[in-house]
Amino acid sequence: MYDLLVVGGGAAGFFAAINTAEKHPDFKIAILEKSKEVLHKVRISGGGRCNLTNATFTPAELVRNYPRGKRELLSPFSRFMCGDVMEWFEARGVALKTEADGRVFPASNTSESIVNCFLSAVQKHSIQLFVKQNVEKIAQEGEGWAVSTPEKTYTARYLLMATGSNPKMWQLLSALGHSIVPPVPSLFTFQTDCQWAKELSGVAVKATVRLLSTEGIPLKISETGALLFTHTGFSGPAILRASAWGARLLAEQGYQCLMEVNFTPNGGEMLSYEESLPILQEFKQHNGRKAVQGTALWELPKRLWGALTTEAGISGQQLWADLSKTQLQAIAKALTQYPFRIGGKATFKDEFVTAGGVKLQEVNFKTFESKLFPHLYFAGEILDIDAITGGFNFQNAWTGAYIVSESIGN
Incomplete structure (x- = not known):
């Protein structure tokens, strides 16, 4: 014994x-x-x-x-x-x-x-x-x-x-x-069918992710940290923390949800749509002769900036001076509230929790x-x-x- x-x-x-x-x-x-x-x-x-x-x-x-x-x-x-x-x-x-x-x-x-x-x-x-x-x-x-x-x-x-x-x-x-x-x-990565996001595989950026149901109802899960684009969707500390805090809610949702992402780091905080809009307007006033897609703000990776501005309806050679009020609003919305459709999960490496x-x-x-x-x-x-x-x-x-x-x- x-x-x-x-x-x-x-x-x-x-x-x-x-x-x-x-x-x-x-x-x-x-x-x-x-x-x-x-x-x-x-x-x-x-x-x-x-x-x-x-x-x-x-x-x-x-x-x-x-x-x-x-x-x-x-x-x-x-x-x-x-x-x-x-x-x-x-x-x-x-x-x-x-x-x-x-x-x-x-x-x-x-x-x-x-x-x-x-x-x-x-x-x-x-x-x-x-x-x-x-x-x-x-x-x-x-x-x-x-x-x-x-x-x-x-x-x-x-x-x-x-x-x-x-x-x-x-x-x-x-x-x-x-x-x-x-x-x-718990501790899993997110999958998406958003093709342009998967094409950014390897790009990492600081962001705030907020999870919503597929109907747009907030799930009260929000995390700020490094977001990594992968060939299937998203990983990084912000995603893993969101998956941990939302483990049961996401299971109930069948791992189908919306992930709203804010890409505008301003020191330690993220800018809201309302806060980002005047910054974009001021940048337009002082940089009118520059091409929008060639001038990434908030030190965002150029590939990500290009993808987000394209999603906002900006053409490749369009100048800041030529942007309409509606286009500026579309850029602000893409930068602060971009909605990705999450369609599943994947195990994070071998560290299954x-x-x-x-x-x-x-x-x-x-x-x-x-x-x-x-x-x-x-x-x-x-x-x-x-x-x-x-x-x-x-x-x-x-x-x-x-x-x-x-x-x-x-």
């Missing part, structure tokens, strides 16, 4: 097992992983560099990056958050670096630094690691737990479920008696223990918690796993 059995050989599972072993050197601990490779998501995160956390150092600021779990994580983050994670890895020989946008990576620029740190700690603390373990049943056994695979049944005093977005594990927990919030994709999982009301966030079953714990994306990009999903995993390690045996 084990003291702690961890189901899931990912970030949360390893972190909980290692920290529990450090706090309880006499504990017998094992990790069960369904595939032949552990820590898969750690390996591919951040393009293989592992964006392990973010340089955000107050809980109130940190929770703003979680579309689901914001309220529940506030107290746990006050106990173990980004700075603690950075100290933890650096104390174990993993040098870190913080990039300009706040994302934190190993200084080595490879996720193998994190993987090797974990594997070394598992070996050091004699934590048993079993791969190709397809869990088929979990059941209470006395005051402990029994976990069955086709080959064997493992028993333990404490059970941690850290299996991420695994539908089969959610089904087992549902059969046990836990409520599962139906999962939907879901919104959904174990219902948060059934978990005690002082311990990350089930409120329904003693000695059953959760950590990571198995819970109905997800975040935008930037290292925040890993931070949820580290925090939950660490608090589990503090709670077990006490």
Whole structure:
């Protein structure tokens, strides 16, 4: 019989097992992983560099990056958050670096630094690691737990479920008696049938995106940040954040919506249609002999400026002096309120994230223990918690796993 059995050989599972072993050197601990490779998501995160956390150092600021779990994580983050994670890895020989946008990576620029740190700690603390373990049943056994695979049944005093977005594990927990919030994709890119947008593939620009239903009803989702045109539609931080905050709404809409884009950065703010119009009028007065399509305002990429002015009905050689009031208004509208029809989604790289999982009301966030079953714990994306990009999903995993390690045996 084990003291702690961890189901899931990912970030949360390893972190909980290692920290529990450090706090309880006499504990017998094992990790069960369904595939032949552990820590898969750690390996591919951040393009293989592992964006392990973010340089955000107050809980109130940190929770703003979680579309689901914001309220529940506030107290746990006050106990173990980004700075603690950075100290933890650096104390174990993993040098870190913080990039300009706040994302934190190993200084080595490879996720193998994190993987090797974990594997070394598992070996050091004699934590048993079993791969190709397809869990088929979990059941209470006395005051402990029994976990069955086709080959064997493992028993333990404490059970941690850290299996991420695994539908089969959610089904087992549902059969046990836990409520599962139906999962939907989060962190995805947008697809469009707008041909000129797809022809701008590779162009990046700061923009504000606002989502509306196909009937034009605002969905109350608006994000400002980098927008990247792709060969199928749109990506970049603004899109990924919008997809995270709108995960459930967009699923209900069948991923069909309108995306209204404002391309007019003015310092830190975007200009409204009404604010942009006099700027265009003044530019016309002072640059009448210049061709409209050859003079991009607001430092917009020339290809994008050309496409937007073409959409506004401006011909290739038309001069600013020749623009009518109606044409100026059309340019202002294209720059500040251009409507793209979104017709679907695509997975963002290999970093698939879901919104959904174990219902948060059934978990005690002082311990990350089930409120329904003693000695059953959760950590990571198995819970109905997800975040935008930037290292925040890993931070949820580290925090939950660490608090589990503090709670077990006490």
